[in-house]
Amino acid sequence: MVVAFAILAAWELVTAIGVMASRRPIYNALSLVANMLGLAVLFLLLNAQFLFAAQIIVYAGAVMVLFVFIIALLNPQMDITLSRPSMEWAYGLIFGVVFAGLILALVYNRDLTGIPGPFTPEVIDAFGNVQILGAVLYSRFLLPVEVTSVLLLVAAVGAVYLAARKIR
């Protein structure tokens, strides 16, 4: 288990660096696909098979395919060049160091226990993965689910308004 996690964590790091290191947008997007696939396997390690499938179908599948298509439709050969590299690099460096320091402080902190939730692997095995997710989603998180539907409606209205070629 620990070994699998270590390999996956390394995979995630490498692909995450790939997202920002390459100057070709298409390689950035493909690295992001690889990163999301790794994340899906992490879900699998945590006994969340449904999330594993959803992550692959929705993110690595649908969302990223759109990304790759859009990049291919634009100019995939074009390199990204930063016009004024100096200041951006300085800001990024300062921010990166502070961020790394915070994460390090976390690693050396002894209180990283968290409080375990009610859904242990045994409980999930007894009731079934999808059943529990559905039950929680439509009881404890009923209102958030409903608000999400409004959110999607607003997104659709906004996207149609901005993208429509001609409005009455």
Add this chain to the structure above:
Amino acid sequence: MIVNVNAIGIDYTTILPELVVTGTAILVLILDLFIPADRRRILALVAILGLLGALVASIPLWGHNKFAFGDTVVGDSFAAFFNVILALTSILTVLISPRFLRARQLDYGEYYVLILAATAGMMLLAAATSLMTIFLGIELLSLALYVLSGFARTQLRSQESALKYLLLGGFATGFLLYGMALIYGATGATTLRGLALVAGSPTAGGNALLLLGIGFLSVGLAFKASAAPFHMWTPDVYEGAPTIVTTFMSVATKAAAFAAVGRVFVAVFPALQYRWYVPLALIAVFSLFIGNLVAIVQDNLKRMLAYSGIAHAGFILLGVLPGTPDGLASTLFYIAAYAVMNFGAFAVVTSVGARGEETANINYWRGLFYRRPFLATTMTIFMLSLAGIPPTVGFFAKLFVFRSLVVAAQTANSGQFWAPLIVAIVMTVVSFYYYLRVVVVMLMTPEGEVTEREPVGASMGTVLAISAAATVILGLFPGVIFDWASTAAGVHL
């Protein structure tokens, strides 16, 4: 596994204002299909009626503390206070919208749908008592505002404004979510009630995971409130967006963001005040410095008001610093005062710039008193109030915030509250320069010929008169609103 949905406490009265606003948005969306293009005023009317309904539906929440839907929302005085501010802001916005939209050939029904959706998101944020609903409220209002910033979709400035807001907003949302994930990891709770239980335990102050999570959460909220150093988007977005959208956004978004800040820091984490005091005080001091100092050199009124908005975010945040209901009451009063005076100021900019955006340049305002005396007079009132000169409401807003810091310093008997207070007082004096500069410029003799360009319009005239009257009357009788703010600030979990 048996699920009992009723056990989570389904109570539609707690979210009735949000439901009414969302329902109105859907109704407007459908009506837009049938109403001919030249009669879109009906949509504005429907929107106003819906918002009035939400206003009425908020009043029964006053004095209650009704948790519902598995502790994800609450109907209390705090939520009702913000619902009233938000509904009134939206009503005033919609009142002055049709004329502006027609002049810019932007008169589409989607505008009202998006304004209503943003209002629903803000109301949800004010009532949210769970990390999930806080996040969804912020996303709902942001998504609608991204599109509204780019509503003048054929104009490059508006497109740029929308894209900048979207990209930076997405980045801030990332921080917000990361913070929430860390908080969940540390506490195992998503509801604020559950969080407050863990945060009250003696070991919470040493839990790095929780503290880092709170830190990232504040970054996300400070972005929405446009507090420095997370303010970079504000001037560009405010300048590029259609002025009417800026008017709504500058007031309502700040109010909603501070509703979440107030509930999270004062109600959930008061025990950790000694931990979050310094970072939050730094954000306040940064906002005061950057907002006031950069506003001095702005020649574009929309940019000047954007920086002034950053400065006011600093003032508003001062009331949260003590971590007490008394301090929060002064913050709530400030938000109400800011809503009235800043809405008015931007509405004047809207009215002056109804023909095109270049009128936001200060040179155009030269001699406005002689050309358009009504607009210039109301603008003077709003500028004096924003500067904090008695007898306007802006003076008492600052006074109450300063007083809450002095009280906190005396009761805690520690010097830490003096530093932000001194910065705030010095920066108030600095702010006189750029607010009064507008008044002076308007009083100068006009260069060209004195011609009346176009009348103000009945609805705009009414809205400006109401805002100006409220700025003065609330300044003469601040006690009423302050009593309400004190009641609303007594948030319980």
